Amino acid sequence: MKKPEAAFFSRVLMMGNEAAAEGAIRAGCQCYFGYPITPQNELTAYMAKHMPERGRVFIQAESEVAAISMVFGASVAGARAMTSSSSPGISLKQEGISYMAGCQLPAVIINVQRGGPGLGSIDPSQGDYFQATKGGGHGDYHIIVLAPASAQEMHDMTMQAFILADQYRIPVMILADGRVGQMMEPVRLYEDSPPPAPPKPWALTGAKGRPPQYIRSLFMEERALEKHNYELQACYRQITATEIKAEETETGDCEWLIAAWGTCARISKGVVQKARAQGIKAGLVRPITLWPFPHERLARLARRSQVKALLVVEMNCGQMLEDVRLAVNGAAPVRFSGYPGGRVPTETDVLNALIELTKTNHHGKVEQPAV
Amino acid sequence: MKKPEAAFFSRVLMMGNEAAAEGAIRAGCQCYFGYPITPQNELTAYMAKHMPERGRVFIQAESEVAAISMVFGASVAGARAMTSSSSPGISLKQEGISYMAGCQLPAVIINVQRGGPGLGSIDPSQGDYFQATKGGGHGDYHIIVLAPASAQEMHDMTMQAFILADQYRIPVMILADGRVGQMMEPVRLYEDSPPPAPPKPWALTGAKGRPPQYIRSLFMEERALEKHNYELQACYRQITATEIKAEETETGDCEWLIAAWGTCARISKGVVQKARAQGIKAGLVRPITLWPFPHERLARLARRSQVKALLVVEMNCGQMLEDVRLAVNGAAPVRFSGYPGGRVPTETDVLNALIELTKTNHHGKVEQPAV
Amino acid sequence: MKTPTSGYQRPASLTDAAMHYCAGCGHSSVHKLLAEVLDELEIRERTVGVAPVGCAVFAYFYFKCDISEAAHGRAAAVATGIKRALPDRIVFSYQGDGDLAAIGLTETVHAANRGEPITVIFINNTVYGMTGGQMAPTTLAGQITATSPTGRNPATMGCPIRMCELLNTLEQPYYIERVALDGHGGMVATKKALLTAFQTQVSGKGYSFVEVLSPCPTHFRCSPQDSLKFVGQKMAAQFPVRIFRKEGVPVHA
C-alpha cells in the first residue's frame, strides 16, 4: 500500500467521518451511495459536497437497502464504490452484503457504530462486532473487517480498504464507532493520487470484444454452490494467511494482557501506562483486522509463562471476547470488562477492572463474561 | 409445556413446513405475516388457508422487512405473532429482530435455511447458525434459537417457541433447514387448545383505565441504554440457566463424540449406530437450543477421560464449531466435517470423516476447521 | 367542537412534558391539533399510535395515549400489525417525509393499497430534520440541504415526490388530503383534516392519509414566521393543497 513521504496537506483537523470520506476520495472511490444516520452524517455530507465537485457519483439513496444495492451495481460495473451507515442501517444491508460476498464483489462499507439493540442511542458503541465478523447476513462468508481508533486511521484504513477489496474481490468493512467517527483530530492526508485498481476482467462493462459474462450468486447446477463455497473459503484462507494485523504495546514482559480494539484499545493504551506506573506489568494487544482475527498472535502471547490473565475490554457485552477465548483456548484465564449501551469507559474504569483482575485468584479456569 | 396424552389426530403425514404452521395455529398464533420464499412456501400457503378460516390474521406482506414490522406491531398489541422465511429473507429481517429484542417483544420467527451466501440455492443448509445465535442484527442481544430435526419437532418446537417467547418477552427463532422443512413425515399433532398466554400488562391496547404507556428501544437519557442492556443481559442469564436443551446418544462410554444439530444430528445418529457396529465407540451430542448453547454439557462430556476427540458435523463451513470449541476450551481436540452450499451429507460421508478422525494422531492440539 | 367563545384549553391528550421540538416547528403544532382531535372524538383511551424515526420519535412523551416506536420507515407496517391484532382500536402512524416517502415508501403504499383502516399522518417538511437537514424525497428543486449543498438538482436527485398524488392512484384509500401549516388558516385546515381522518377510522370506513406541509425553521434556516411563508408559498406551489380522495372516490383538481 502506497504511503507517500510527502503528504499533500501536512495536517488538517478533521472529524473521523470526514477523514474517512477524504480517504475514500483519495483512494479513487468513484461512486458513493449513502443514507443519513447519526453518528456518520458528516461522512455522507462530505461526500455530497466533494464527490460531485470531482465529477464523481454521489447519490443519497432512498434507504440503506437501496444504497448497498447501488454499491453492488457500481461494483458490478468495475467501479470503486462505497457506502456508510451506522448500526441499524448496517443491519438493513446484511442481505446485500451476503450477495456481494457471494458474487465476489469488492466494495467498502463503513459502520460508525452506535448503541443498540434497536434504535438504541446515538452514542458510540462496539456492539456490532459479531455482526461484522461472524456474518450478519446469511450463508458462509466473510468480509474483511478493519477497526480504526483515530481520525488518522479512519483516513488510512479507508484507503487501504479499497485496495484490499479489489485485491481479493471482497467487501471490506471499516468497523468504527461514534467516538472515532465524531472526534476531530489532526490528520495527515495522503497524496491525492489514487492507487491503481487492478484489472477487473470480471466486471460487466458490455460484451464488446469478448464473450458476454454475468455475475451471480445463484448456483443451481448440481454441487456448483458447494464448489463455489470452497472457492470462497480458499480466498478466506489466503486473506487469513497474509492480511492479519495487530498492534502490541508493552507486551514483552507483561503479566496482565489487555485485548481491545478501536476506541477501547486507545483507552487501554493509556491504562497500560498508568498501570505500569503503579507497578502492574500490563500490556496491550490490539487486533486491527477483526476479520481475519489474529488468533495465532493471541495464542502465542497467552501461552507465555509470565502471562497471568487476559482482560478483554469492549464497548459491548462480550463479543471479541469469544475470538480471544477461541485463540487462547484455555491457555490462560480470560476476563471481560464491558461497556454496553453507548457508554465509553474512562481510563479509570479500565484500570480498576485491571487492578481487580490482578487481585483475583486464577487457577487456569476461564471465566465466563461477567456482564 | 402442555403435551397432551391424547393427540387430536393420531398421525398425519405432513411436511415439516406444514407441521410448523399447524403447530403455530395450535399454539394460538393470532397473526401471521409472511413473504414467499423457497423452501418455506408451504408454511406460508398453509397459513394463508388456515388462519383466515379460523378468523385469525394472515397477511402476505409486501416484503420480509414489512412482515417483521407487522409482527412487531401485532406483538406490541399483545398478540401471538409469527413470521417465516428462508436465509435471504431472514437477513432482511435483522434490523427488525434487533428492534424486537431491544423492545423486549415476543414473537416467533422461522428460518428454513437454504444454501448461501447471496441467492445461493434452494437446497438445505445450516449456513445461518452465526446469524441466528451471535446476532445478525446490530447491538448486544440474543434470541432463543431452537433447532428441529424432524417434522414432529417442527410442530412441537413451534408451539414451544410461542410459550418461551411470551415467558421471556423475547423473539424465538426456529432454525430449520430445507430438508426438515420439505420432508414429509408422520406427525402427532397436539390437541387444539392453545396454551394460555401470560398476562401482558406491557402491551399497547389503549390507555383505558391505566396510564398511557409506550414501547421503545431508544434510550437517550444518560446511561439509560446501558441500564437497559444490563436488564436484557440479566434476562439472557436467566434463560441460559433454565432453558438449555440437548440430547445425547450413546455418550456413556463414547470415545469419539460427534456434535451436530438439526438434520446433521439426525444423520449422525445413524452414523453412531454404524460406527459402533464397526467397533468405533461413537456418541452424539445434539444441541437442541442453539442459543442458549449447552456449553457446560459439552465441556463436561469433552473432559471425560475416555473422550479422544470431537467431530462437529454441520451443513456449513464451521459455525457451531466455534461454540463447541469455546465449550471444550482445549480439553479435547475438535475436528470439523462440513458440507456447505446446500449439500446434505450421507451417513457414509460422516462415517468416513469419523473413521479418519480415529486414525489421526491427537496430541491435544485443536485443529482449525479444515474446510 | 369547542366554539371560539368558550376559550381554549391545553388539550387533555397532551402530557405536561415540554416538547423538544425547535421553536415554530410544525411537529409541535400537529401534536397539539392531534391531541385536540383525540379529545374531541373521545378516543384517547382506545388509541394506539406509532411514532416514526425522525424528530417526532419521542412522540410517546407528549401524548396521553399508548404509542409504539417503529423502525425507520416501518410505521405503516407496524400500525397494520397493531390494527389487525386489535381491530376495534384507533391506530395511527405519524411519520416524516424521510420515514414515509424514502425508506418506508413500500410499507406506506402497500398499507394504503390494502386499505388498512388506519390513519397516517405525514409531516412533509422537505428535509430530514432529526439527522441534521439532509435532502428528503420532498425537498424542493434547488433547495439547499446538507446532502444537496448546491441545491437539489432534479436531473440527478429527482423531483419532490408528491405522496398524495401517488397514493391516489390506488383504489382502496378512503380519504386523502393535503394541508399546509402556513398560518392560522392552515392550523384550522389541518385540524379539520385530522378530524376527518380519525372520523373515517372511527366509523370504520377505511384508510385515511393526511399530508401536512410543515415548517422546519431550523433547516429552512429562517424564522418561524418566514417558515410559514416558505410552506404557504414555495411548498404549496409544488404540493397542491387539496382533497384527493373523499369517501373513497378520487377528487380531481
Next chain:
Amino acid sequence: MKTPTSGYQRPASLTDAAMHYCAGCGHSSVHKLLAEVLDELEIRERTVGVAPVGCAVFAYFYFKCDISEAAHGRAAAVATGIKRALPDRIVFSYQGDGDLAAIGLTETVHAANRGEPITVIFINNTVYGMTGGQMAPTTLAGQITATSPTGRNPATMGCPIRMCELLNTLEQPYYIERVALDGHGGMVATKKALLTAFQTQVSGKGYSFVEVLSPCPTHFRCSPQDSLKFVGQKMAAQFPVRIFRKEGVPVHA
C-alpha cells in the same frame, strides 16, 4: 427494422441455451423481443442487464450481453449503480411484479423519480411465478393463488397495483407504456414499446418503463392460448393498455 418479406431469424442476441420457462410463458416471448431490439439497435455489446429474482433469474443464460443478478427487488438500484458508473452503457433491468411492485417498490419508484436513464422492463403476470404462484401486488380481485386460496379479497389484501399509473405521478420519467402479450398484435406492440424504451435510453433522454401484461400459463392454470385471453381480457380490463408518458409529458387516457 426487418420487413416481413425478409423472413425471420432467431435473434443474434439470444444464446443457444433452451429457456427454462414453461410452454407459452411470457418471459420467453419478451426475451425474444428484447433480443431483437438489442440486435436492431446494435447495442448488445454495450448493454448491461440486471436480472431479477423471479422466474427470469437465469436471464443471463439466454442473452448474449452482460447481465448481473440483483437481490430480490433491488434491480432498479443495481441498474442505477451500473448506469452511474458507466453512463455510456445501455442498462436495463428486467423484473417481475413481485420483484418490482412488492419488495422492490421503493427502489422502483425512486429510480424513476431520479429519472435514471435506464430501461425498466416490468413483467406483470399477476403472480409470483418462481415460488409457486403466490399472490402478487398485481393479482386480480378474486384471483385464486397459493396465498389467496379463496381468491384475492380487495378488502383485506388490496387491489391490484397499477404501476404505470403510479409512476406517472412522478415528474422525471420520460417514457412509460403498458402493453399486453395477448396474441400476435400484442407481440408487435410489445416489440415496439421495447424499441421505444431502448431508443429513449440510446438517445440519452431519460428513464423508460415498459409494463408487459404477460401470460403465466402454469399459474393461470390454463393453456397458453387461454392465457393470452386472460391477459387480453381480464388483465387488460384492470390494467389499461396505453402510453402513459411520452417524451417526458404525461398522456391522459
Next chain:
Amino acid sequence: MHERILIAGSGGQGVISIGKLLARLAAETIQHITFFPAYGAEVRGGTSNCQVILSSNEIAAPIAEKFDSLLVMNQQSTDHFMPLLDKNGLAVINQSMCKAHADDRHVLVPATEIADRLGNAKAANFVMLGVWLARKPLIPNRTVENAMATHFPDAPPALIDINIRAFRAGLDFSSSGDRKA
C-alpha cells in the same frame, strides 16, 4: 421392512405427485415414513425427484444412499440415478423417454406412450406407479385407486379417470410380463 424408493423425472412429469401419494397411502399401515422432494429451479421442465423411505424401524438419517426401488421417467434421471440402485434393487424405467438396457433389475415400460394413448401423456407417472406396485405390493391396489379423487381434489373427474386407467395399465403391463414392450 425398509424400502428406499426414488422417483425422478422432469418437472411436470408428476414425480412429486406420485411420491407424495405413495407416502400418504403407506402412512396408513407403515409406521415410519419420510418423503423428500427435490425440485430444480424450473417450475416446469428441468429435473425433479423425490425420495420415499418406508420402514418398520425409526428412520435416523432421512437420506438414502442406495435405493431398493427406482422409478425414472426421463433420460437425465436415468443416467443420474441408476448408479444408486441397490444391487438387489428394482428399477422401473420410462422407456418412452430414455434408453436403458433391460436386465433383471430393470423394467422398461413405455409409460408416456401408454398414457398418451389413454389420452394424456402426463399420466405416465401413474403407469410407472402401477408397474412398480405390481412388483412391490406394499400398498393394496384398491387403496391407490380409491385415493385418487381425495388426494387430487382439484383434478377434474376426467383426469382422475385417465390416471386410474393409466395406473391399471401399469399394473397390467407388469403382470403381462412384457418387459420389452
Next chain:
Amino acid sequence: MHERILIAGSGGQGVISIGKLLARLAAETIQHITFFPAYGAEVRGGTSNCQVILSSNEIAAPIAEKFDSLLVMNQQSTDHFMPLLDKNGLAVINQSMCKAHADDRHVLVPATEIADRLGNAKAANFVMLGVWLARKPLIPNRTVENAMATHFPDAPPALIDINIRAFRAGLDFSSSGDRKA
C-alpha cells in the same frame, strides 16, 4: 502542556461551534488535539457538549475524566459538569442561565445578557470564549477574530460582527476583573 476543556450548554447555544473553532485554531500551533462533540437527541434545545484536549504529547485515551477548563452555559450543564472540574481547574459559567457560587475557580459572566445587549443572545458562546481565553491565553486573540469569517463562511457579516464584539466583550469582562457582574 495538557489542557482538557469541556464546553457545555443547551443545543442552539453554539457550544459545539466554539469548541470546534478552538480546536481548529489550536491545531495551528499545538501538536496533539482531540475534539469530541456530544449532542442530545434534540436539534435545538436539549443538552450538548464538547470536549477539547490540547496536548504536547500523544493523546492515548481521547476521553478526559477531569477537566482543566469548563465553559458551562446553562443550569443543567453546570450541575452536571462542575463535579468534573479538576481541583486546579477554571470554570467559566454563564450566569444569565444558571446559579453558581463564585469562588477562585469560577468566573461568573452574564454572557447571554451581554450578547443580548449586543444584539443577539446567541452570541453568548463567544462571550464565554473571550472570558476563557483571557485567562488561558493558549491562542492569540487576533487569531480568533481573524478566523471568524473563514470558519463560519455561511454566517452573514452582521452576525460575524456581533460574534466578534461578543468575543471582545468577553475578553474585556475578564480583564475588568468583575466576577460578580
Next chain:
Amino acid sequence: MKKHFRVAIDRERCKGCELCIPVCPLHLLAMSTTMNRKGYHVSETVRAAECLGCIKCARMCPEAAIEILNVP
C-alpha cells in the same frame, strides 16, 4: 352580556417563536424583553383586558402554551 377572557401564557412552555403575535386581531401580544429559564424571549400580553376570546393566538401556538379562559 359581553364575555371577558383571560389570556394565560405558560412562560416556560413558550419558545418565543412569535407565531402568536401577528394573528391577534387586536395586537394584544408582544415579545417580552425577558427570557424564560430555557433562554427564550417569551410572548406576553399587552392590554390583556381587551381580549376577544377569538383564540386565534391559542390556535396558532405550536406549544399549546396559550390558554384562553373565560372570566365570568
Next chain:
Amino acid sequence: MKKHFRVAIDRERCKGCELCIPVCPLHLLAMSTTMNRKGYHVSETVRAAECLGCIKCARMCPEAAIEILNVP
C-alpha cells in the same frame, strides 16, 4: 416474382405451446403426434410450400423456435 419461404421449426426448442398454430393465415401449422426429447408434442408444418413469409408464426413463437427463411 413470387418469393418462396421455408419454415424451419426447431423441434427441440419447441415446447408445444401451440401459439403459432392459430396465427398462420393459411393454417400451415399443426401439432405433431410425435414428441421431442423433452416430451413435448411439437409444432410442424403442413403444406409448407404455401408459406407466405408473413412471419406471424415466428413472431408469435415464445421460444424463437421458428425461423422463416427465404428460398431463392
